[in-house]
Amino acid sequence: xxxxxxxxxxxxxxxxxxxxxxxxxxxxxxxxxxxxxxxxxxxxxxxxxxxxxxxxxxxxxxxxxxxxxxxxxxxxxxxxxxxxxxxxxxxxxxxxxxxxxxxxxxxxxxxxxxxxxxxxxxxxxxxxxxxxxxxxxxxxxxxxxxxxxxxxxxxxxxxxxxxxxxxxxxxxxxxxxxxxxxxxxxxxxxxxxxxxxxxxxxxxxxxxxxxxxxxxxxxxxxxxxxxxxxxxxxxxxxxxxxxxxxxxxxxxxxxxxxxxxxxx
Numbered sequence: 455x456x457x458x459x460x461x462x463x464x465x466x467x468x469x470x471x472x473x474x475x476x477x478x479x480x481x482x483x484x485x486x487x488x489x490x491x492x493x494x495x496x497x498x499x500x501x502x503x504x505x506x507x508x509x510x511x512x513x514x515x516x517x518x519x520x521x522x523x524x525x526x527x528x529x530x531x532x533x534x535x536x537x538x539x540x541x542x543x544x545x546x547x548x549x550x551x552x553x554x555x556x557x558x559x560x561x562x563x564x565x566x567x568x569x570x571x572x573x574x575x576x577x578x579x580x581x582x583x584x585x586x587x588x589x590x591x592x593x594x595x596x597x598x599x600x601x602x603x604x605x606x607x608x609x610x611x612x613x614x615x616x617x618x619x620x621x622x623x624x625x626x627x628x629x630x631x632x633x634x635x636x637x638x639x640x641x642x643x644x645x646x647x648x649x650x651x652x653x654x655x656x657x658x659x660x661x662x663x664x665x666x667x668x669x670x671x672x673x674x675x676x677x678x679x680x681x682x683x684x685x686x687x688x689x690x691x692x693x694x695x696x697x698x699x700x701x702x703x704x705x706x707x708x709x710x711x712x713x714x715x716x717x718x
Contacts, residue, residue, distance in 0.1 A: 455483035455699075456687060457706040458680035459634055460545075460583065460614045460662035463489050463510070464499040467666035467677050476507070478681035485509055486706075487680045488713070490545050490583060490614075492517035494524045497534055504539035511716055513583055515544040515571055518564045519552075526567065531574035541713040544583030545614065546571035548596070551587040558592070565596055572600040575609030581712050582611030584631070590622045597629055604630025612712060615664045616650065623650045627658055632712055634660035637670030637678060639689045652693045660712070661686045661705045 458479075462468065468475060479487065486509045491500045497514050504512035514534040516526045535543055548564050575582045582602075586593045602608050612632040616623065623633055633654045638644050651659075663669075663686070665678035670685035684698065687705065691698040710716055 455485055455702045455706070456661070456683050457709045458484055458487040458663050458665075458683040459612065459660040459705075459709055460490050460636075461487050461665045461680050462492070462667075463487065463503055463665075463680075464496055465666050468679060469499075472503075475679045475681065478679065479509075482681040482684055483702075484680050484683055486511070486709070486716070488513065488541070488709075491515050492545055493520055494526055494530060494534075501534075501537060501540065511539050511541045511713070513542040513544050514540055515546045515583065516567060517545050518547050518549045518567065518585060526570060528570050528574055531571060532577060535574055535578045535580060540580075541716055542581050542583050542611070543571050543575040543578065543609070544611070545585050546582060547585040548589035548593045549585060549587045550589045550592075565592065568593075568596055569600055572597070572602060572609065575611065576601070576607060578609075580609065582609050584611055584613050585615070586613060586618065586622075590618055590625075594622070594625050594629070602629055604628070610712070612660055614660075614662060615668070617647060618650075619646060620650050620653060623654060627654070632658045632660050632708060634662045635686060635690060636662050636664045637668045637674070637682065637686055639686055639693075640671040641674065648689075648693055651690060656694070656704055657708060659690065659701075659705055660708055661690065661701070 610630045614634045615636040669678035687701045691701045
């Protein structure tokens with residue numbers, strides 16, 4: 455019924471308890487989850503999850519925050535991206551939230567890494583999983599410069615765990631991207647994000663946990679897992695004035711349409 459479009463089941467907080475998490479997912483009617491890669495070093499573990507469990511899929515990518523890790527090449531991304539059950543490229547993007555004394559200009563390495571992911575996604579015909587924080591202007595500029603405008607040849611993808619304002623969401627939608635919301639949507643302090651969630655077209659919505667992080671209310675502060683994604687769906691249903699069943703159905707359909715070839 456529900457699809458968690460972004461989680462990290464290979465992270466130590468979750469992988470040691472995987473059988474119980476899969477059982478909890480089943481009980482919560484969370485039928486599928488996409489396991490997101492954040493470094494090349496962890497790709498094998500992420501990929502094995504997808505190979506071993508029929509309701510899990512994988513991506514390949516290097517998170518913009520990760521430094522001191524193996525730097526991806528286009529060839530790396532293309533080689534791993536064609537493997538069975540790898541359905542997206544990312545998590546990739548830009549994050550200027552913690553510059554640690556550096557300037558935005560100093561983050562050119564992030565922008566070049568992002569460009570590699572975009573090119574790999576375009577060549578493979580697979581969607582991007584985009585992380586962005588405090589970098590709205592640059593992320594749109596890089597996407598446009600790389601031809602991501604929703605036309606033929608664009609990879610498209612999803613802005614995951616959306617935490618920005620409507621101006622970025624609107625621009626992303628105009629470029630053909632989907633918008634995914636996490637447990638943050640349930641936080642009392644997140645009214646701006648709820649305002650955005652109320653405006654995103656229903657055929658461009660996804661839901662996620664980003665687990666083990668960002669557990670929704672009433673589990674905020676605890677370790678998150680995919681079985682909690684219905685709490686995100688419930689809040690989204692309230693905001694849109696529809697049933698939770700409708701949110702479950704349409705977000706799962708959207709997931710199928712974006713990550714082509716994935717089925718229940």
